Amino acid sequence: MKPAPKRKKILLLLVILAVLVLAGSPLLAPTPLSIGEILRFEKGGLDAQIFWDLRLPRVCLAFLAGAGLAVGGMAFQAVFRNPLATPFTLGVSSGASFGAALYVYLGIAFSVLGLPGVSIFAFIGGTCSILLVYSLTRLKQGFTTATLLLAGVAISFFFSSLILFIQYLGRVTHSFRILRWLMGGLDAVEFDSVLRLLPFVLAGVIALACLVRELNLLTLGDEIATARGMHVPRTKKIIFFATSLMVGGIVSLCGPIGFVGMIVPHICRLLVGPDHRVLLPATLLFGGTFLVLCDALSRSLIAETMIPVGVITALFGAPFFLWLLLSGVFSERS
Amino acid sequence: MEGRMNHPLLEITDFSFLIGAKKILNGISLAVREGDFLSIIGPNGAGKTTLLKCIMRILTGGHGEIRLAGRNLEIFSQKELASWLSYVPQGVEILPAFTVLEFVRMGRYPHLSPFSTFTQTDEAAVERSLSLTGMEPFAHRYLNTLSGGERQQAYIAAALAQEAKVLLLDEPTAFLDPRHQVEVLATLKRLNRETGLTIIAITHDINSALLSDGEILAIKEGKDVYQGPAGGILSADKLENIYGTGFLKLQDSRLPQFLVLPEGLL
Numbered sequence: 001m002k003p004a005p006k007r008k009k010i011l012l013l014l015v016i017l018a019v020l021v022l023a024g025s026p027l028l029a030p031t032p033l034s035i036g037e038i039l040r041f042e043k044g045g046l047d048a049q050i051f052w053d054l055r056l057p058r059v060c061l062a063f064l065a066g067a068g069l070a071v072g073g074m075a076f077q078a079v080f081r082n083p084l085a086t087p088f089t090l091g092v093s094s095g096a097s098f099g100a101a102l103y104v105y106l107g108i109a110f111s112v113l114g115l116p117g118v119s120i121f122a123f124i125g126g127t128c129s130i131l132l133v134y135s136l137t138r139l140k141q142g143f144t145t146a147t148l149l150l151a152g153v154a155i156s157f158f159f160s161s162l163i164l165f166i167q168y169l170g171r172v173t174h175s176f177r178i179l180r181w182l183m184g185g186l187d188a189v190e191f192d193s194v195l196r197l198l199p200f201v202l203a204g205v206i207a208l209a210c211l212v213r214e215l216n217l218l219t220l221g222d223e224i225a226t227a228r229g230m231h232v233p234r235t236k237k238i239i240f241f242a243t244s245l246m247v248g249g250i251v252s253l254c255g256p257i258g259f260v261g262m263i264v265p266h267i268c269r270l271l272v273g274p275d276h277r278v279l280l281p282a283t284l285l286f287g288g289t290f291l292v293l294c295d296a297l298s299r300s301l302i303a304e305t306m307i308p309v310g311v312i313t314a315l316f317g318a319p320f321f322l323w324l325l326l327s328g329v330f331s332e333r334s
Numbered sequence: 335m336e337g338r339m340n341h342p343l344l345e346i347t348d349f350s351f352l353i354g355a356k357k358i359l360n361g362i363s364l365a366v367r368e369g370d371f372l373s374i375i376g377p378n379g380a381g382k383t384t385l386l387k388c389i390m391r392i393l394t395g396g397h398g399e400i401r402l403a404g405r406n407l408e409i410f411s412q413k414e415l416a417s418w419l420s421y422v423p424q425g426v427e428i429l430p431a432f433t434v435l436e437f438v439r440m441g442r443y444p445h446l447s448p449f450s451t452f453t454q455t456d457e458a459a460v461e462r463s464l465s466l467t468g469m470e471p472f473a474h475r476y477l478n479t480l481s482g483g484e485r486q487q488a489y490i491a492a493a494l495a496q497e498a499k500v501l502l503l504d505e506p507t508a509f510l511d512p513r514h515q516v517e518v519l520a521t522l523k524r525l526n527r528e529t530g531l532t533i534i535a536i537t538h539d540i541n542s543a544l545l546s547d548g549e550i551l552a553i554k555e556g557k558d559v560y561q562g563p564a565g566g567i568l569s570a571d572k573l574e575n576i577y578g579t580g581f582l583k584l585q586d587s588r589l590p591q592f593l594v595l596p597e598g599l600l
Contacts, residue, residue, distance in 0.1 A: 230443065
């Protein structure tokens, strides 16, 4: 067993790691920034400007997105009792991606109150997919996990096909822009993006944090959860909407950044066990930290270019996860 | 038995349940009083598990009436229901790596409000459940490292932590070797005798039902074909009609009554 004090220690370590990475990551770059200049808040100083106006918002955005995606993945893995579930399993990212692809294909360019049109289209696409999946699941009595999952997967494939169709119809430049968007990125670099994303992540995480006991029971199966006194369909609906809206918000602003939502909850389960009262904060902290680190790598690996962060997450995350899994360090829980 | 109420604790009247067009339960009626030990027997596919799931409201719908403590089951909120009824499934599921203690503590769910913490009453209920099932030494073991018998006891302990008045069990001794079967059955009998817990258990082991000193409900093709004292099922070829096979009745001076053996085994 991982006794409570040990789990608390791991949580504390994750907090320290998150703080260190959040503080250190904006400084990481092929050309080092001058810390003295940054701390003096020098007006017009290039290093200060890069740090405060570009890097810090980007790092905050990465942390929020990573935390939200990881917590979303954790919630869906509990609901579906399936280790392969991701925050994108129910089609919200495909819907959002279709929205973004449609925007690119239509060749329009607009923004509302500073919010880019592509994000608006993506959010509408994501919301449509959420409503479609929900309505289809409701058609069958009981809001069952199997129907929800199958409806989500079907809608996901449907939107993916529409994206391919649009790419086929569109010009090569459209295809490239769509493909680039699908790789996921943290290119929105002003603090406004952070403030736009914050309510989605905050609302999603708070809703799920209120349901940690229910998430624990769901991992034991619907029958035991019902027998313990949980209203399973109602709880699943709340988790579905809370997670999907949070993920829809993230995908609209950052694109469908893969891998974080699937693997981070597994890594955290190996670290702190399956109890969501500890697992949720651990996943939140590690998810955020992980994406900030990946973003730092994406900025630093090749000078004068930024690799899309969605490429980096699996490229470095998968070997790390496999090392954890196969090293036997956490064999008790795995 | 002391403390028994005159009116039934659980009363089912003419209850039917369909899955698609197939009638799984067909006009079942049943009365269980507080402190009863009811064994439900019947061939595979007779509707035993469905009946238990309808009582626990894992399955909803159906025609007819189920009343608990004199109130229609549909009036109960799920949490309220869980403080009356607890349920032990067949226990073949793969469970996450919770420890036995963590798992049993989750049994307190119906007594906790969203932001409340564990009280001394909750801790005491968990300790009592572990003690009654002999699971104290296993408290810090992971569920996925337990043997079948230990896991069954853990399931029972978690259900007991709910402190419900009725314990429903779906084949609690299936997949267990004879020693562990005896241990689980002894636990159930002790709980029934010492704490007055009402027990409703599905079983394929007719002999353990006969020796339970309680009542038997026999279901065949969704219909209740017998409810009464355990010994009564042995009269007038009832078992033969239920299972569609002959039974030999065996007697031993140490036994309170006949036991049975399917004739085909000879």
